[in-house]
Amino acid sequence: MSDTLTVNLTVNGEKVSRAIEPRRNLVDFLREDLQLTGSHVGCEHGVCGACTLRVNGEIVRGCLMLAVQAEGAVVETIEGVSDSGEIADLQEAFHERNALQCGFCTPGMLLAAADLLNANPGAGRDQIREHISGNYCRCTGYQAIVDAIEAVGRKRSGQSS
Amino acid sequence: MKAAPFDFVRATALSDVFAAFERHGDDARIVAGGQSLMPMMNMRLAAPRVLVDINHIAELNGVSETDGTLRIGALTRHQELGVNALVAEHAPLLTMASTHIAHPAIRNRGTFGGSLSHADPAAELPACAIASDAVINAVSSSRGERSIKAVDFFLGTFHTALEPDEILVSVDIPIIGAAERVAFDELARRQGDYALVGLAAKGTIEGKTFKDLRLVFFSVADRPILATETIATLEGKDYSPDTVTVAEAALEVDLQDIDSDLHTSAATKTHLARVLVGRVLAELAGEGRQ
Amino acid sequence: MTEKSPLTVLDRPNSFIGKSVSRAGAKRLLEGRGTFVDDMTLPRMVHVAFCRSPFAHAKFGAINSEAAKAASGIISVVTGRELAEYCTPWVGVLTHLQGLKSAPQHAIALDKACWQGEAVVAVIAETRSQAEDAVELVEIDYQELPVVADMETALDDATPVIHSDLGDNLCFQREVDIGEVDKAFADAHCVVEETFNFGRHTGVCLETRAIIADYNPSEEHLTVYLSAQAPHMMKNLYAKHFGLNEDKVRVVCKDVGGSFGIKVHTYPDEMATGALSIMLKRPVKFNADRLESFVTDIHARDHRVKARMAVSKEGKFLAIDMDDLTGIGPYSVYPRTSGIEANQVINLTGGPYTIENYRANARVVFTNKNGMCQYRAVGHPIACAVGEGLVDAAARAMDMDPVELRRRNLIPDDAYPYTYATGLVYEQLSHHQCLDKLLEMMDYDGLRREQAEYRDKGIHRGIGFASMIEVTNPSPAFYGVGGAFISSQEGCTMRLDHTGGITCTVGVTEQGQGSDAVMAQVAATAVGVPMENIRIVSGDTDVVPYGGGTWASRAAGIGGEAALRAGKALRENLLEIAAIILQADAAALDIQDGAVVDADGGTERMPLSELGRIVYFRGDTLPKDVQPELVVTRHYVPKAFPFAFTNGVEAFYVEVDVDTGFVKLLKCWVVDDCGTIINPMLVDEQIRGGVVQGIGGALYEECLYDERGQYLNATMADYLTPMAMEMPDIEVGHVETPTKDSELGAKGVGEAGTTGAPAAIMNAINDAIQPFGKHVSDMPFTPERILKALGKV
Structure with missing residues (x-):
């Protein structure tokens, strides 16, 4: 086995330092070392989007980044953006519109949605569909998700829904 | 699956990379965005003993224009290619292609240099590099810097002209001329998927006349294919349905060694390449989609 | 055709039937606070990974696991024969599908793998990574056998028989011939004919199959945390094949990340995980990775x-x-x-x-x-x-x-x-x-x-x-008549708590489709309380009434009817007690919005919390011959x-x-x-x-x-x-x-x-x-x- 390395980063506003194996990817690190189990693991090859995280303000695949690569980084997970209230409107819209069923894709889906609306709250349905096109949902068929994101975007950009 | 164990080197200068090469030889492997390598490692299809992370080498960043050449640093992310104003002005083919690459979360990490070095024959950027007549700059500790024409760079699936001790540092692209146009099209089953067939194109269009075309197909063989026979056939010809027919015929020569993949036979790919060439020529000629 | 009596329980005042109520249980999922199996870690828990056959059909002889056993973090390396001591094989037949035959299947193959991906050796380690490292070190001597890959030729004489004891490769055949088919075709004005091919596909649940088996030898008790649809069915099968007293097996399904029928079957690797927990006397987790899912999920x-x-x-x-x-x-x-x-x-x-x-x-x-x-x-x-x-x-x-x-x-x-x-x-x-x-x-x-x-x-x-x-x-008629312990009935137990809240335990299971929410709507309507007063508990065989779970589009129709019946019965009990307390006629009272009210006019007489307070803490104030029953259970099976x-x-x-x-x-x-x-x-x-x-x-x-x-x-x-x-x-x-x-x-x-x-x-x-x-x-x-x-x- 390879030697462990110490990684220092900020997770959901808290400074974290851990000695870990280099092979530990970021989402496994969050789930297993920090018990932040809200980010999920769906494929481990970068396709499903269940492990979507925010690193230094940008969404990334948590399974395609090593924890040791997050040295000095600011990492935000579903737990962080929930507790801060940042995406409360999105969560409320998802809840009202039933834009989730099993909920396994939801943390990643919400982070992808927040990423889009932060940059472009006026995004149309096609832009929404395109932005979440890397996040697999087996349950909903996506329409409710698109509806919910669209409704929040309209509210945020001051249009009537 | 979980990746096999490895040692990790965080490089902050090229000298760190060379030191790792010296010490570990073939066991060392560079990781940049990791969007192609990490999946392979997570499936244990790749198991490097030492991973050299180049994300913190400042000199590999940046996009700049000097004397008619656009220089794009190896670490430039796909997302940046899509929004960078210099790229949009001087190398719009890359801007067009970038939105076809996977999905936003992947584009935030994946790098231009990584895509070229990885040399996936289904990837968009290698074809764009050839179509743009790009020059790839690589550095080794013993031989210093050298430049490789994109058309000579891709040697096969996951195989490039890079030597084991070399690292790709930047890509130079001649800026687009006033009479030049670019077009990009691919046929992918789903947004962000690898294409069944794709085509990156650039050329001078005078009136309706094609000159100095560069038509590069991807996802058809073990490397991007510069369609030299088709290009030669089209040189000096005006756009017309007949011209398209002639181009389609010439493609048979360029794509005679076309490969099938899991979902699509060589015959279907050949057909789709013909369709694409018609559409892309129309777009270059300002005829819009047929 | 669609006649509705205006007086049904569904049309009660403040009915939630027919309303688009949001799912209370979705909130935790929206904040990443759900509990999927892989989110759980138990003390002394170890992880299993499997050596899987790289061949579609192969015999194997010697297994050399010396190097694997010596690897870092390895607890044990277990073969099919070793595990067979802890888990008996099974045969997938139902008696009402006449003539259907199959061969005994083991949790881990004994000496022959019959599909690419079949588990051949289990490697148990402190972490999944270590288990995977050691999987690569196990040496297995495979001898490839001819492969039956094409169903069109599977019954040909020249095709090898996969299970020689069965005589041929025919699992099941059924013919029906109704009316006068040949005559109809002879008389037809037009005959159309087509061959349809349907691709093989699979469920691709975003949460892959996952199980934690936790055997406690001191009590001979097995707890299984499972991502699944039918906890009672699995409880029966664990007991049966692990040789346990079924009363000492508990299956718990918490949040399930999609199932769609994928998670309603007996999987060899999950059975192996249960057996390994018994063998090793500690919790064992198996979480299929995506590659395993593709080759082993049905x-x-x-x-x-x-x-x-x-x-x-x-x-x-x-x-x-x-x-x-x-x-x-x-x-x-x-x-x-x-x-x-x-x-x-x-x-x-x-x-x-x-x-x-x-x-x-x-x-x-x-x-x-x-x-x-x-x-x-x-x-x-x-x-x-x-x-x-x-x-x-x-x-x-x-x-x-x-x-x-x-x-x-x-x-x-x-x-x-x-x-x-x-x-x-x-x-x-x-x-x-x-x-x-x-x-x-x-x-x-x-x-x-x-x-x-x-x-x-x-x-x-x-x-x-x-x-x-x-x-x-x-x-x-679907499964029960064929001899399988797969329940078609459902139950609901409903309890008034002293707070006025209603706790319902139900046999149907939540997979994200919203069955918990639907049960809550039915319960709230039947009793007459607001949605927020209802709490649904599902998925735990120690707690909930015996039921079949979720499959064949049954949760709302069968589970919902059980909840309706339980709610009506509880309401009746509550009104009986309220009538005594209020010295009123029970028939003149109703329960609306969490309170006992006058049926006529709806004037509030007493909130249910007050009824609960009296019954639970001041039973001395009730007549001596009155024993309130604030818990009821009702069942339903379609007949x-x-x-x-x-x-x-x-x-x-x-x-x-x-x-x-x-x-x-x-x-x-x-x-x-x-x-x-x-x-x-x-x-x-x-x-x-x-x-x-x-x-x-x-x-x-x-x-x-x-x-x-x-x-x-x-x-x-x-x-x-x-x-x-x-x-x-x-x-x-x-x-x-x-x-x-x-x-x-x-x-x-x-x-x-x-x-x-x-x-x-x-x-x-x-x-x-x-x-x-x-x-x-x-x-x-x-x-x-x-x-x-x-x-x-």
Whole structure:
């Protein structure tokens, strides 16, 4: 086995330092070392989007980044953006519109949605569909998700829904 | 699956990379965005003993224009290619292609240099590099810097002209001329998927006349294919349905060694390449989609 | 047809039936605070990974695990023979599927692997990574055997027999021959014939299969945390095969990340995990990775159907004659068997129509591929596509509008109860009402005009329909009569707490479809309390009434009726006590919005919290002969019919790029009749999600194998699932025909969308390319298949 390395980063506003194996990817690190189990693991090859995280303000695949690569980084997970209230409107819209069923894709889906609306709250349905096109949902068929994101975007950009 | 164990080197200068090469030889492997390598490692299809992370080498960043050449640093992310104003002005083919690459979360990490070095024959950027007549700059500790024409760079699936001790540092692209146009099209089953067939194109269009075309197909063989026979056939010809027919015929020569993949036979790919060439020529000629 | 008494419990004041209430349980999932199996860590827990056969069919002899055992973090390396001491083999048969046979299957193969991916050795380590490291160090001496990869030749004499004890590779065969089929074909004005191929596909639950088995030897007690649909069924099977007292087995299903039928079967690696926990006397976790999921989660739908239909000059369907062949892997999957899908195909084909002459032959054969079994809408999409494909073929052959042809043959809405040729009994369906509503929603005539205009411009759009029936609310006729301990009844225990809150424990399980929310709506309505006063507990066999769980679109219809009955009984008990406390007549009281009120006028007399306070803490103030019962349990099992059939109709509007073979889905409409609708939003979302899974089968999904039985596309990059960009908006409408078999009147809706989508898409594509005189019938409809049909490749 390879030697462990110490990684220092900020997770959901808290400074974290851990000695870990280099092979530990970021989402496994969050789930297993920090018990932040809200980010999920769906494929481990970068396709499903269940492990979507925010690193230094940008969404990334948590399974395609090593924890040791997050040295000095600011990492935000579903737990962080929930507790801060940042995406409360999105969560409320998802809840009202039933834009989730099993909920396994939801943390990643919400982070992808927040990423889009932060940059472009006026995004149309096609832009929404395109932005979440890397996040697999087996349950909903996506329409409710698109509806919910669209409704929040309209509210945020001051249009009537 | 979980990746096999490895040692990790965080490089902050090229000298760190060379030191790792010296010490570990073939066991060392560079990781940049990791969007192609990490999946392979997570499936244990790749198991490097030492991973050299180049994300913190400042000199590999940046996009700049000097004397008619656009220089794009190896670490430039796909997302940046899509929004960078210099790229949009001087190398719009890359801007067009970038939105076809996977999905936003992947584009935030994946790098231009990584895509070229990885040399996936289904990837968009290698074809764009050839179509743009790009020059790839690589550095080794013993031989210093050298430049490789994109058309000579891709040697096969996951195989490039890079030597084991070399690292790709930047890509130079001649800026687009006033009479030049670019077009990009691919046929992918789903947004962000690898294409069944794709085509990156650039050329001078005078009136309706094609000159100095560069038509590069991807996802058809073990490397991007510069369609030299088709290009030669089209040189000096005006756009017309007949011209398209002639181009389609010439493609048979360029794509005679076309490969099938899991979902699509060589015959279907050949057909789709013909369709694409018609559409892309129309777009270059300002005829819009047929 | 749909009569509703205005006095039913469903119409009580403040009823939540028919309201789009949001799911209370969804909030934790939105904040990443759910508990999926892999989120759990138990003290002393270890992880298992498996050496899996790289060959589709191979004997193996010596296993050298010395290096693996010496690797870092390794607890144990266990072979099939070693594990067999702790887990007996099983055979996936049901007695009512006569003649169905299979071979004993072990948790870990003993000496022969029968599909690529079968577990051969278990490696247990402190971490999953370490287990995987050591898996690579185990040396296994394989000798490859001839592979049965092609179902078409599986029964040929020259083909090797996979299980020699069985004599041949035939798992199951069933023939039906009703009426005078040959005469009908001889008399027919028109005969259409087609061969349909359905790609093998799989569930791809985003949460892969996961289990933690925790055996406590001091009490001989096993707790299993499982991502699954049927906890009581699994409890029985664990006890049976691990040799435990069933009363000392507890199965707990917390949050489940999608199931769709994938998580209702017995998986060898999960059984191995349970047995390993007993062997090692500590908790063991197994979480399939995505690659393992593709080669071990059950597959479905790999059918080849040759079918023909006879039609009269007037466009009347006279007869269907079909032959279905399916290859189900090396074992019939336990305990539901792998004969059910074929059985459904030959039961359901043509089911919406008045067809009296019917002949079908289904053969289910063994192959050296991963096992096939029940996945969402079992057999329905196949039966629907065959039937609806024949209907559209007839419409083309007779140059008739496909809607008009359907109208002439759909069972009239006033013809019920109706018995279909295959013996299916329909209580009351509404095909014509549904079709009328659908045509109005989609503006059929306008769409046909638009299609013609586009066609003139060289753009090829098509409209496709599928009328469908769906099996829901299954009675014991489905599995119980076949000898399996799979419960068709459901129970609900309901308790008034001293706070005025109601706690319900239910046997049906939440998979994300919203069954907990639906139970809460029924309970709140039946008792008369606000939604927020209801708490639902499900998924824990130590806590909930015995029940079947979630499958075959049964949770709302069967579980909901049990909850309704429990709620009514509890309400009666509460009113009895309230009448005593208030010295009133119980009949003059009601419970509304969490309080006892005057039935007439609704004036509040006493909140339920006050009733709870008195009963729980001041029983001394009640008359001596009164003993309040604030907990009730009620059960329900469907009896009047073997199944509560539902019906519906779907339509797709598509555009085919005839140069590339690409299909763009422009729009989809669905009208479904699932009886009483408890929560319209959840019903619509079940339909939408179901439609999109049907789209997957129609356009994208296929498990590809080569002739050596090697699985070729075991990644999510190569196995294409529907993603957001390509999916259409789906408009959903309803007709409500409640079943009279229950007071609630609800039927199931979980599988309707999946049933009709492939057929409607096929018909839409064929409508689009009709000007070329071509059509397709092999799913999925890839660009290549469409180009080949068009003669362009």
